Amino acid sequence: MSEQLLAQYHILSVITWLPLAGALILILFFRSEQKSAIRAFANFWIVLGFLPSLLLLGYDRTRGGIQFIEDVDWIPQIGARYQLGVDGITVILTLLTTLIGILAVQCSWSAIQERVKEYYAVILLLQTGIIGVFVSMDMFLFYVFWEVMLVPMYFLIGVWGSDNRLYAAIKFFLYTLLGSVVMLLAILKLYFIFPEYLYGSPNSAQVLESVTRAAHLISGGNEKTLEMIQQAIALGASGQPTFNIMAMQALGTARLGLEPVIPLNLQIWLFAGFFLSFAIKVPMFPFHTWLPDAHTEAPTAGSVILAGVLLKLGTYGFVRFNLPIFPDASSDTRVVQVMVGLSIIGIIYGALVAMAQKDWKRLVAYSSVSHMGMIMLGIFVLNPNGLNGAILQMVNHGISTGALFLIVGVVYERRHTRLISDYGGLSHVMPGFAAVFLIMTMSSIGLPMLNGFIGEFLILRGVFEANRIWAALSATGIVLGAAYMLWLYQRTMFGSVTHEKNQSLRDLSAREWLYFVPLLVLAFWIGIYPKPFLSYFDKPVATIVQQVRPGYGQGRRAEQHAGVESAPRVVEAASLPADPKEME
């Protein structure tokens, strides 16, 4: 089916609201005692929710831009609209969300015995919140989804978590809320300066012209996208406010002569507002302290969704908001140094702390801090390789860390302990399980032929291009990653079975295989032939690089030929093809 036709059928709304509909059906039509019926329904419904998201793969990669656009008036008094749309990046991230959702629901079949109805309703609600964040094209709508998501996650950890769940749940809630409310103020500031610059300022005519040119660049030549942005710009030009994300990007990218329309100083403040929210979500060092608690205390499904999808919302935020809306702040040397510095600290610190963990789940949690640092590094080297790698690595991290949490869940369900010292020699009793764990360990540490390698390779290539010292430092993270993962594997899987209880553990059941197989397939697929995935990112990434570093491709060529540091920062109407194709 063509993209227009699907947009006509409100495909994005369907994908977003289906899980919520399922939650309502569960609450209204099922009694709490019908546990198996509830489980069956939830499993059925989450798969049902996955199917329409597959249609998003029909995203037209040659046209690029925002597609499947839906646009309805919502709160005209404040200019908030119900605008949905996806680009190549969010197509893949939405698919990841719906897929991880299936796994999360599947893995709860026997693990959750208490308040089953509420449990599945909460997970479905969470799905709606996460998908909504990815597909929102309106900042107000984005913000609503962004916060809505916190509530089900709070319940998921607080009600179905392990011993210290209440502490972890409220810590998660407060931490992430802290970030998002500050972001709200930054959003509001953007919201008010938009019509101010386009309508109220003395040189608004030039600003309008420049913003329109930037809109052409951002749309990547897609008329529908351009139309959407220009509608929002027209509102701003008549003094009315808008929350359109893409129009904000146009404002951020636009410049008058050599000066950005939004002054650098203001850009840095606003950048900081968004940064706090996203950095907490990612989480970047030093905002990561909620993560080990939340991951460890959450039920398996909660950890899988947290690691698999929720953390990506932070990195997605940087790619969608910070970079394109505040390009000058993002490429400001001081900012880049801080971002890269925090990322590298995160990589190394996360890995070192992971190595010292006695708790299996906590180890995986800290490995996330390290891996997410790598993704952040890839984003802030601000070149196509780094960004492509970072976005691919978001997917990879979802797959491998999601799988690692599922793996912990499998043994936890059998033994009810997460201490590494309680295991050992499991490969003798659970060979199938050991094989899956091995593959996922390798995927996590970036072994060639598996997904992690491609992502980390691209990121490191980008980092190397930017700064060799950064590359050297971040590579140590990979070495440390191999160390803690392999040591974990050795301590749990190899040797002789030391604990009596471990002698009689069942190997993976058919149901468990069912949720590991798709992850294994994806891990190999991305590892061997990543092109289909990368092809979705190419155009959006090229556009983002154009926004942040105008004339990036030329600049390098000029650098090679004449030794000039970079080309003048002028936005051209035509988007220049950058060089991300080199990888393929």
Next chain:
Amino acid sequence: MSASLFIASGLDWRLLLQQGVALLMPEVLLTAFACFVLVLESTVKAEQRRWSAYASLGGIAASAVSLVQMYVQFKDTRVTGFYEMYVIDPFALAFKGIFLLTAGMAVVLSIQFLDVEHEQRGEYYALILFATTGMMFMASGADLLSIFISFELSAVAVYVLVAYFKADRKSNEASMKYFLLGVFASGLFLYGISLIYGLTGETNLSRIAAALATTQDIQSFGFLAFFGMALIACGLFFKVAAAPFHMWCPDAYEGAPSAVTAFMSVGAKAAAFAIFVRIFAAGLGALRGAPTEGGMGWAVLVAVVAALTMTWGNLAALTQSNAKRLMAYSSISHAGFLLLGLVAGNATGYQGMIVYLLVYVFMNLGAWGVLIALRRGKIAGDQVDSFNGLMRTHPVMAVMMTVFMLSLAGIPPTAGFIGKYLLFAGLIETGERWWTILAVVAVLNTVISLYYYARFIKAMFTAEATEREPLAASRGMRAALIVATIMVGIIGIYPAPFLKYARVAASGLSSAVSSPLVTIK
């Protein structure tokens, strides 16, 4: 003979009567029903006393109908009467609607509560109606004197309501504290009025505004004007329980019968905010000042008090174990949030205050409603622990309480978020650096507040139930709570119509001075 007497005294009684019919119908109906309830009380048997409640609900409904009629008649225009002491504009109508809503909810929440306490009597409902009448007059006050008198009318009724449990020492103590400090606040307020009157020679708000804006002499008496304004502000800070004038609030809220607390924490507070905005935006606009220009004025004063109130209320709420006290501190911090609209001083800010107060009716009365239902049989049900295990015993109640709590904390898509959003937006819209910092303080406070609201959620969902006795929630009360929940959802998800009307009300307010006055002839 009589006609000449009236003319001699300078009053046109026929005109006043006409205006009374045209402008006062909702208040007149409410007063009439209140008197009727008092008479009814003395004629019915003890077991029929619920009839008083039904009669007062009828009065509220009649008043609401007449209010709607008035809205249809006047739409978005501004009408004054009674020698410009009384005004009907969208702002007044919006607040009158909020008061009637509050009174209606409060009566519904009270019926079974009073049965449980064996205190079902008609004067309770009559007092609620009288208090509501006073509030409705407050919303329409266009003159400092009419505002003061209506202010006292509602305050006296509420003092009595707080002491309604005659045999309960706490109730008496609460009323005494509330009364003494309230009277003190009224004194401050009146002193401020006298200073402003002495300076401008006017008590009418729009004429005060005109005098302050034009008279050169006032510049030389700047200090006195500021002092008078500050006294009026202090009186109002007492009434809305803003720090550091909030000390009475936790004691009064804890000691008063829960249903009365529910009523006064929403109604009395909204009324005080209505006159706060009216006096400061329409009357004392010239004394506003702006921090960046180095001008001291009420904007800075209110900003400091707002920041202090939010933070103090929130920090004090963190450690409470008594749910009523916790909610009292929560309401203090909400007063701080509401003051932000005044600090912003633009249409968005005032719009935010109106929307927030409307939302506050539903979320706060809803929360108090659940709290009231916990009071059953011999169970006091006023601790945070009283909510333990509510999800298992009363899932619908628990879910509704969760919605109210999330809304109070301002989590979307609940209505509380829309209110907070508008208040923050008003501050950011000014573009002033100091107001942006204030907005940062405010958002950090929402994070703190989530912690104690989440304590209720935690108790309901994760703790084991300690009491098995069913809640004292009549069918009417359940219906009221469900309506409140649905409204919290509707305003949160589709706020457009509410924002639209609030915008009209707010913009009428800031341009009230300049807009042509229509006087009924």
